[in-house]
Amino acid sequence: MADPRVERLAEVLVDYSTGVGPGQIVILETTPLATPLLRALYRRVLAAGGHPHARVGLSGVAEDLLEEGTDEQLEWINPMRREDFERADARIYADAEANTRNLSGVDPARQALMAKARQSLRDRYLERASAGELRSVVTLYPTNSAAQDAEMSFAQYEDFVYRAGLLDRDDPVAAWRELGERLRRLAELLGRTKELRVVAEDTDLTVGVEGRTWIPCDGKENFPDGEIFTGPVETSVEGRIRFTYPSSFAGRMVRDIELRFEGGEVVEAHASQGEDFLREMIDLDAGSRRVGEFAFGMNDAVHEFTAHTLFDEKIGGTVHLALGTSYPESGGVNQSALHWDLVCDLRSGSEVYADGELVYRDGAFLPDFH
Amino acid sequence: MTDPRIERLARLIVEYSLELGERQILRIDAPDAASPLGLALYRAALAAGAFPYTNVSVDGLLEILLEEASEEQLAYVSPLQWHEIETIDALATVWSEANTRSLSRVDPGRHARFLGALRQLSNRRWERISSGEMRWCGTLFPTNGHAQDAEMSLERYEDFVFAACHVDEDDPAAHWRLVAASLRARADSLESVRELRIVGLDTDLRVGVESRKWMAADGRYNMPDGEVFTSPVETETEGEIRYTFPAIYHGREVEDVRLRFEGGRVVDAEAARGDDYLRSLLDMDDGARVLGEVAFGLNYEIDRFTRNILFDEKIGGTMHLALGSAFPQAGGANTSGLHWDMICDLREDGEVYADGELVWKAGRFLEDSPTPEPVEAAERG
Numbered sequence: 136m137a138d139p140r141v142e143r144l145a146e147v148l149v150d151y152s153t154g155v156g157p158g159q160i161v162i163l164e165t166t167p168l169a170t171p172l173l174r175a176l177y178r179r180v181l182a183a184g185g186h187p188h189a190r191v192g193l194s195g196v197a198e199d200l201l202e203e204g205t206d207e208q209l210e211w212i213n214p215m216r217r218e219d220f221e222r223a224d225a226r227i228y229a230d231a232e233a234n235t236r237n238l239s240g241v242d243p244a245r246q247a248l249m250a251k252a253r254q255s256l257r258d259r260y261l262e263r264a265s266a267g268e269l270r271s272v273v274t275l276y277p278t279n280s281a282a283q284d285a286e287m288s289f290a291q292y293e294d295f296v297y298r299a300g301l302l303d304r305d306d307p308v309a310a311w312r313e314l315g316e317r318l319r320r321l322a323e324l325l326g327r328t329k330e331l332r333v334v335a336e337d338t339d340l341t342v343g344v345e346g347r348t349w350i351p352c353d354g355k356e357n358f359p360d361g362e363i364f365t366g367p368v369e370t371s372v373e374g375r376i377r378f379t380y381p382s383s384f385a386g387r388m389v390r391d392i393e394l395r396f397e398g399g400e401v402v403e404a405h406a407s408q409g410e411d412f413l414r415e416m417i418d419l420d421a422g423s424r425r426v427g428e429f430a431f432g433m434n435d436a437v438h439e440f441t442a443h444t445l446f447d448e449k450i451g452g453t454v455h456l457a458l459g460t461s462y463p464e465s466g467g468v469n470q471s472a473l474h475w476d477l478v479c480d481l482r483s484g485s486e487v488y489a490d491g492e493l494v495y496r497d498g499a500f501l502p503d504f505h
Numbered sequence: 506m507t508d509p510r511i512e513r514l515a516r517l518i519v520e521y522s523l524e525l526g527e528r529q530i531l532r533i534d535a536p537d538a539a540s541p542l543g544l545a546l547y548r549a550a551l552a553a554g555a556f557p558y559t560n561v562s563v564d565g566l567l568e569i570l571l572e573e574a575s576e577e578q579l580a581y582v583s584p585l586q587w588h589e590i591e592t593i594d595a596l597a598t599v600w601s602e603a604n605t606r607s608l609s610r611v612d613p614g615r616h617a618r619f620l621g622a623l624r625q626l627s628n629r630r631w632e633r634i635s636s637g638e639m640r641w642c643g644t645l646f647p648t649n650g651h652a653q654d655a656e657m658s659l660e661r662y663e664d665f666v667f668a669a670c671h672v673d674e675d676d677p678a679a680h681w682r683l684v685a686a687s688l689r690a691r692a693d694s695l696e697s698v699r700e701l702r703i704v705g706l707d708t709d710l711r712v713g714v715e716s717r718k719w720m721a722a723d724g725r726y727n728m729p730d731g732e733v734f735t736s737p738v739e740t741e742t743e744g745e746i747r748y749t750f751p752a753i754y755h756g757r758e759v760e761d762v763r764l765r766f767e768g769g770r771v772v773d774a775e776a777a778r779g780d781d782y783l784r785s786l787l788d789m790d791d792g793a794r795v796l797g798e799v800a801f802g803l804n805y806e807i808d809r810f811t812r813n814i815l816f817d818e819k820i821g822g823t824m825h826l827a828l829g830s831a832f833p834q835a836g837g838a839n840t841s842g843l844h845w846d847m848i849c850d851l852r853e854d855g856e857v858y859a860d861g862e863l864v865w866k867a868g869r870f871l872e873d874s875p876t877p878e879p880v881e882a883a884e885r886g
Contacts, residue, residue, distance in 0.1 A: 160583060167537035167561060174565050181573050186581050191561035193535065193543045203551050207528075211556045214530070218588045 137171060140297040143307065144274070144358075145175035147300070148227050149183055151308045152272040152355050157184030159224035164190045169231035169276035176227055190219065194233050197386070201241045201249065209245060210252035220260045223269055230445065231276040235284055238386025243415035246385055247472075251420060254472035257460070264356075265464045274300075274358040275445050284383060285441035292441075299359040299437045299446055311360070315353030318363050318433060322349035324504060325363065328489040331429070333376070333454060335485035337393065342429050342456075343371025347466040361434025361449045366467015367456075370399040372426050376456070379480040381408075383442045389413055392477055400424040401458070417458065422471030427461035430454065431495075432478070444476045452482040452498025507541065508663075513672040514644065514728070515545035518597055519553055521678040522642035522725050527554035529594035536562045539601035539646035546597055555595075564603055571611045571619060579615060580622040590630050594639060600815065601646035605654055606756055616755075635834065644670070644728040645815055655811035662811075669729035669806045669816060681724040684731060688721035688803065691870070692733045695719045698859040701799065703824060705855040706747060707763065712799050712826070713741025717836040722819075731804030731819045736837020737796045740769040746826065750810045750817065752776075752783075752847040758812075759783045762847060770794045771828070787828070792841030797831035800824060801865075802848070814846055822852035822868025 149155050161180045165173055173189060180187040200209065219226075238246065263269040275281065275296060282292035297303060301310040329345040347365045354360040373396055381390040389409030394401050401424040406413045417424055435451035448455040455478040461467025481487070482498035494504040519525045531550045535543035543559055550557035570579065608616065633639040645651065645666060652662035667673050671680045699715040717735040724730040745765045751758040759779030764771050771794040776783045787793050805821030818825045829844040831837025851857070852868035864871055 160585070167540075167563060170537075170563050170565070173563055174569060177566050177569050178573060181569070181575075181578055184575070184578075186578060186583060188583060188585060189563060189566055191537075191563055193533075193537070193540050193547070193559040193561055195540070195544050196547055196559055199544065199548050199551065203548060205551075205554065208551060208554075208556060213556070213558050214592055215532075215558070215585070215589050218585055222585055 137175075138293070140293075140302050141171050141175050143302045144297070144300060145172060145179045147302070147307050147311075147354070148272055148274060148358060149176060149179040149185075151311065152358055153225040153227060153270040155180055155183040155185040155225055159185045160222055161185045161187050162190055162219050162223045162226040163187055163229075164226065165229040165276065166194055166231045166233070167191060168194075168233060168278050169229045172229055172231075172276045176229075185225070188219075188223075195237075198237055198241070201238065201245050206248060209249045212253060212256055217256060217259070220256060220263065220269070226269060226271040228271070228273045229276045230273070230281075230443075231278050232280050233278065235280050235383055235442075236387060239388075241386070243412045247415050247419050250385075251472045257472070258470075261460075261463065265462065270355070272354075272356055272358050273445065275443065281441075281443055284443060285439075287441075295439075295441065296359075296446075299434065299449070300354075301359070301436060311354040314361055314433070315351055318351030318353060318361075321363055321433075321500065322351045325349045325365070325489070330371070330490055332488040332491075333479075333481070333485070334488070335377075335479065335481055337377035338375065338479065338485075340372065340374040340376045340396070342426070343368035344429065348464065350462070350465050357445060357449075359434060359437065359446065359449060361437070361451070362430045362432050362455075364428050364430030364462075364465065366461035366465035366469065367426050367429045368399070369425050369467070369469050372396040372399045375403075376479060378477045380440050380447055380478045381442060382444065382475070382477055384444070384475055387412060388442070394477075396426075399426070416473055416475060419459075419473050420471050422469045423459050423473040425458070425469045425471075426456050427459050427467055427469045427471065427474060428455075428457035428465070428476070430456070440480075444478070447478045448476050450478070450480070453478050453480050454487070455479065507545075510663075510667040510672045511541050511545050512549075513677055514667065514670055515542060515549040517670065517672060517677045517681070517724075518642050518644060518728055519546060519549040519555075521681055522728055523595045523597065523640045525550055525553045525555045525595055525640075529555045530592065531555050531557040531595045531597060532589070532593045533557060533559045533597045533599070534562065535559065535597075535599035535646070536564065536601050536603075538603050538648050539599045542599055542601075542644075542646040546599075564607070568607060568611065571608070571615050576618070579619050582622055582626060586626055587629075590626055590633070596630075596639070596641045598641070598643040599646050600643065601648050602650045603648055605650045605812075609756060640725075642726060642728055643815070645813065651811075651813060654813060655809075657811075665807075665809075665811070666729075666816075669804060669819075671729075671806065681730075685721065685723035688723050688731070688733055691801075691803070692719035692721045695733065695735070695859070700741070700860055702858040702861075703746065703849070703851070703855070704858070705849065705851050706749065706853070708746045708849065708855075710742065710744040710746045710766065710826075712796065713738035714799065718834065720832070720835055727815060729804055729807065729816065729819060731807075731821070732800045732802050732825075734798055734800030734832070734835070736831035736835040736839065737799050738769070739795050739831075739837075739839050742766040742769045742796050745773075746849060748847045749850045750823075750848045751812070752845065753812060753814070754782075754786060754845050757782055766796075769796070786843060786845060789829075789843050790841050792839045793829050793843040795828070795839045795841070796826050797829045797837055797839045797841065797844055798825070798827035798835075798846070800826075810848070817848050818846050820848065820850075822850070822855075824849050824851055824855075824857070
């Protein structure tokens with residue numbers, strides 16, 4: 136029998152996250168591993184009166200391109216993909232990897248070249264998304280590879296994923312709306328703040344956020360969701376931060392990342408694993424040394440590290456910052472081909488100050504922050 | 506280790522069939538079941554300097570569309586599909602089904618409306634292919650589903666498929682270039698023929714082919730390939746034919762079809778099984794009772810019926826005569842929604858006369874006929 140949670144996930148993604156309506160073009164992007172979800176989404180989009188278009192790639196293509204392609208082939212942008220992003224009313228992307236380390240052996244410089252070439256595509260996509268023309272949500276369909284990264288059995292990982300999406304609740308959409316309300320109130324409070332200071336072990340970082348907009352994330356663009364973010368003032372970030380969690384990014388693992396900032400730019404970067412890759416990414420372009428996003432993870436149904444950014448950055452009691460491009464709706468103006476989220480656990484021995492006032496301790500906002 | 510025959514098939518399609526050039530955009534249509542060949546095609550296209558991308562069809566989506574879509578959704582052709590058909594330079598289609606009968610229970614009316622809506626796209630695609638703006642090649646990647654239809658184990662079926670493509674040899678392209686020359690010569694030799702007479706078991710049929718163009722199917726549009734074909738004169742087919750292999754249309758089999766023609770049209774039809782289906786297809790439209798194609802199957806690596814038209818119509822020693830739409834490039838004028846290839850086995854004691862002269866006996870063109878040797882003999886000789 137089909138897992139009823141897959142049906143519920145499809146319902147929430149189509150009806151709530153992207154709100155598909157009659158006649159709308161809906162791009163469904165995933166791999167063959169997510170076939171049960173793809174079928175459920177396809178059905179649900181039809182039921183909503185939309186026109187589903189499945190875009191399923193073959194696993195292994197990225198490795199072949201990166202290993203065997205010429206520079207020109209790496210930099211090629213498929214005009215069909217451009218057309219998808221230009222025409223679609225909605226897009227649902229489901230991560231479903233067979234092997235999250237498939238690109239570990241690839242020359243990082245070639246990945247950088249490809250990322251740079253695809254920036255214009257990403258920019259256009261973000262432009263239509265922030266103008267409200269393209270509603271797009273990113274989710275994950277459980278695979279053994281993701282379960283392995285999380286150090287769980289497949290069944291345990293499925294439970295984790297669907298719980299994180301609040302799909303075990305009687306009315307998941309109501310639960311997401313409720314969390315959204317809480318985040319909106321918090322966004323107002325943070326909107327009055329000029330500067331945040333994060334203090335934890337090996338971390339003392341100040342981030343200017345004056346005049347920027349805090350965006351509550353309630354399951355419309357990420358699923359699961361539960362965070363509140365902004366785009367910091369580009370020149371403001373000062374100090375150092377040690378990311379407690381490893382980061383699985385672009386098909387490889389980077390561990391124990393430590394960054395030092397001056398005038399908004401990374402001036403020192405270390406990692407115990409993947410340092411070469413880290414440096415390559417930081418040197419990608421003019422914007423890749425700056426912070427494009429600063430955020431608080433606010434999903435209390437996610438409490439363990441699973442080595443997947445979609446979930447790790449939502450862990451209630453963490454902060455994350457992204458090197459690279461910012462989201463225009465937050466007021467951030469940094470531009471880059473990079474957007475790399477790095478997560479720091481603040482649940483023990485940590486504090487956050489808003490304009491000098493202690494507002495957050497050991498992973499939670501203080502009740503008198505209002 | 507990867508089966509080296511898959512790599513060779515991919516290179517053959519990219520280099521020989523599609524003649525893919527630098528910076529050409531190749532779309533690779535392949536279901537997940539065919540991913541070894543899909544990836545091999547992708548790598549071969551990269552090596553050719555092209556811009557390939559893969560388009561994976563997922564089992565079950567078409568059934569959902571056919572069963573659950575509204576009429577509007579069923580007939581919808583997306584601007585994205587139009588853009589794609591106008592943009593790509595080449596298309597490689599890999600047929601590979603886990604279950605070849607998955608659409609057996611679908612409402613035929615809805616299926617027909619879906620195909621009807623897609624026809625405008627496929628017409629445009631054929632237009633671009635015929636004018637040389639775009640290349641296309643269709644092939645098959647073996648699955649248990651196809652092996653089951655062929656009544657073979659998967660391993661035996663793989664051997665069969667790869668031998669038919671000649672990718673079990675070191676240089677399949679060299680083989681296919683020889684085939685192309687041989688088929689071209691054969692086609693040229695048939696140009697002057699006014700009438701073919703086919704004689705076999707319960708078969709004595711005259712087919713007019715005067716001033717029609719014979720085409721050599723040499724591995725560019727299909728892999729495997731190996732036939733010469735034309736479209737007969739629409740009003741001249743006379744006599745009777747018995748098709749010894751089951752005739753399959755959209756997955757449904759009709760067994761032991763016998764047809765009688767007068768003045769180019771079927772006037773009598775019967776089948777041992779599927780008689781009703783046969784009659785309903787003959788009555789589909791005005792052109793459905795007229796031959797649109799007559800062809801010689803000349804791939805002698807394909808020596809048995811496997812319930813897949815890509816292979817069956819090329820069985821060395823057979824002829825096929827299709828009811829329905831004709832090929833304009835061959836000079837054919839018949840139009841119909843039907844194009845139903847039916848295969849007649851002539852390997853036992855079949856004879857074919859060209860304007861009265863015996864040119865083919867027991868599945869081979871005669872040694873002394875004024876045309877080159879059959880493909881296989883030409884190569885091995």
